[in-house]
Amino acid sequence: xxxxxxxxxxEKLGVNKDVKKITSFIFNLVMENxxxxxxxxxxxxxxxxxxxxxDLIFFNDVLIFxxxxxxxxxxxxxxxxxxxxxxxxxxxxVDMANIKMLKKTINHELSHVIENLYSKELSKDWIIYxxxxxxxxxxxxxxxxxxxxxxxxxxxxxxxxxxxxxxYELLDLxxxxxxKELNKIILTLPEYKNLNSILxxxxxxxLIIMKQKYSNYNEILTDFMLNVFNKKYTEENFIxxxxxxxxxxxxxxxxxxxxxxxxxxxxxxxxxxxxYKEFDYSEYIEKNIKNNK
Numbered sequence: 001x002x003x004x005x006x007x008x009x010x011e012k013l014g015v016n017k018d019v020k021k022i023t024s025f026i027f028n029l030v031m032e033n034x035x036x037x038x039x040x041x042x043x044x045x046x047x048x049x050x051x052x053x054x055d056l057i058f059f060n061d062v063l064i065f066x067x068x069x070x071x072x073x074x075x076x077x078x079x080x081x082x083x084x085x086x087x088x089x090x091x092x093x094v095d096m097a098n099i100k101m102l103k104k105t106i107n108h109e110l111s112h113v114i115e116n117l118y119s120k121e122l123s124k125d126w127i128i129y130x131x132x133x134x135x136x137x138x139x140x141x142x143x144x145x146x147x148x149x150x151x152x153x154x155x156x157x158x159x160x161x162x163x164x165x166x167x168y169e170l171l172d173l174x175x176x177x178x179x180k181e182l183n184k185i186i187l188t189l190p191e192y193k194n195l196n197s198i199l200x201x202x203x204x205x206x207l208i209i210m211k212q213k214y215s216n217y218n219e220i221l222t223d224f225m226l227n228v229f230n231k232k233y234t235e236e237n238f239i240x241x242x243x244x245x246x247x248x249x250x251x252x253x254x255x256x257x258x259x260x261x262x263x264x265x266x267x268x269x270x271x272x273x274x275x276y277k278e279f280d281y282s283e284y285i286e287k288n289i290k291n292n293k
Contacts, residue, residue, distance in 0.1 A: 019114055019165060022053060023107040030065055030094075030102065037094065041067045049088070057117065061088040068093035071105045080117050088113065100173055104166040111162040125156040131228045139220055144213055144288055148206060149224065151198060151281055155245045160252045163191045167256065186256060193280065195249045200282035203239040205289060212292040 030043065037043040043065040049058035070093050077089040090109055094102055116126065132153055136146055153159065167189060171182050186192050210217040218233070225233040229241065 016111070016114065016165070019107060019110045020168075022049070023103060023110055023169065025052065026063065026106050026110075027103040031099075034099070037065060037067065038096070057083065057085050057114075058088065059084050059086045061085070062090075064089070064091040065094050065102075066091065067096055069095055069097075071095055071101055073105045073109050075109055075112060078113060078116060083117070085113060085117055101170075103173070104169040107169045108162045108166040111165045112158060115158050115161065125158050128228060129153060129156060135224055135228050138223065142214060142220065144209060145220060147279070147284060148281065150279075152228070152245065154194060155198065155249055157248070160195075160248070164252065164256055167191050183257060190279075192253070192256065195253055197280040197282045198249050199246055199253075201242065201246065201285065203242040205285050206242070207235060207238065209285065209288045209292060213288075 026045075026048075029045065029048065030037065033043055045063040047061055048063060049061040072093040073091065075088075075090050077087055078085060079087045090113075092102065092105060092109075132149065136149055139145060154163075167186065170189065171185060174182070174185055210221065214220060221238060222233040225231045225237060225241070231237050231241070
């Protein structure tokens with residue numbers, strides 16, 4: 001499959017050909033068994049990857065599909081040993097009203113599976129993700145901060161790469177080969193809009209609102225910086241962290257919109273479930289500034 005993770009990273013945009021191939025295989029399998037899913041509300045495949053891609057990296061896998069009104073998905077279990085993914089268990093929600101969107105969700109989760117297997121560097125981001133969830137649970141009553149802190153999850157490298165990869169499944173569904181049309185599609189996607197809204201952020205505005213809304217803002221931000229990013233909390237360090245994130249986002253958006261690469265998409269439990277929804281961080285902060293004056 002993939003000789004090493006460097007090879008994976010070197011593929012254009014991080015959209016790996018094997019991830020795309022296996023995504024198509026799984027999606028087509030679900031479509032072939034759609035009647036069973038409708039009748040039973042659940043569809044389970046055991047060792048389907050082992051039997052078809054066992055000579056590559058899979059052993060002992062379970063894929064679960066459940067009818068729901070969204071496309072939440074989560075990797076419930078994954079063990080890696082000697083370059084093999086073992087005991088893999090992924091659960092997908094399936095919105096029957098828009099079944100084709102399942103393909104991008106499959107792509108997203110498979111990208112995580114492969115990255116988690118090959119990347120020691122990205123494992124640091126998974127650790128940050130787990131620490132962030134613990135922090136958010138501790139301050140779950142702080143609604144503004146929960147929304148803003150989620151930005152740090154959306155901009156982790158593995159999440160950026162998976163969302164770029166799944167975007168190309170949507171482009172494939174458009175059946176368009178027109179460069180301007182494909183570019184237009186990308187600009188309308190929440191995957192693009194959310195990231196673009198982050199570029200408009202002023203870190204000082206976040207600090208102003210935190211001070212206005214929470215008397216214990218210093219405690220919250222100290223816990224966040226120290227226990228998630230292992231850094232001392234100062235306003236300067238917090239601002240620097242956000243600026244670093246904005247620079248990462250800027251690079252990712254350039255990759256996503258790089259014209260020569262737009263045609264590359266053609267298709268051949270510590271992970272939390274999630275559904276990706278559009279959220280404008282800059283607009284959210286502007287509203288909070290007005291409301292707290």
